Amino acid sequence: MSTSGNSVVGDGGGSFECNINSELPHEPIVTLCGHLFCWPCLYKWLHIHSHSPECLVCKAVVEEGKLVPLYSRDKDRVDHLEGKAFDKQCATI
Numbered sequence: 001m002s003t004s005g006n007s008v009v010g011d012g013g014g015s016f017e018c019n020i021n022s023e024l025p026h027e028p029i030v031t032l033c034g035h036l037f038c039w040p041c042l043y044k045w046l047h048i049h050s051h052s053p054e055c056l057v058c059k060a061v062v063e064e065g066k067l068v069p070l071y072s073r074d075k076d077r078v079d080h081l082e083g084k085a086f087d088k089q090c091a092t093i
Helices: 039-047
Strands: 002-004 008-011 027-030 034-040
Touching: 027 039, 034 039
Parallel strands: none
Antiparallel strands: 002 008, 027 034
16 A cells, blocks of 8 residues: 555555545545545535535435444544544635
8 A cells, every 4th residue: 555645545546535625534434335535524514515414426325323434543533423623624625
């Protein structure tokens, strides 16, 4: 696995980036439909910009209680489902 710009490229050639801001996900979270987002970006989309809780990519229903957070070894991790802090890179949505 290697990094290319701000996205991580796996051995299969795919990249892991937020489907909203196209950056390496901050507090990454995956929907049940399999799409990857930054938690602050998705939270902001679901609560501010969207009139219905749906995936931006495929329009599947997104329920906060059924999101899958991706944890790392980061000691400064904030709980994904708090939704309190927004990262600067996600603030421009």
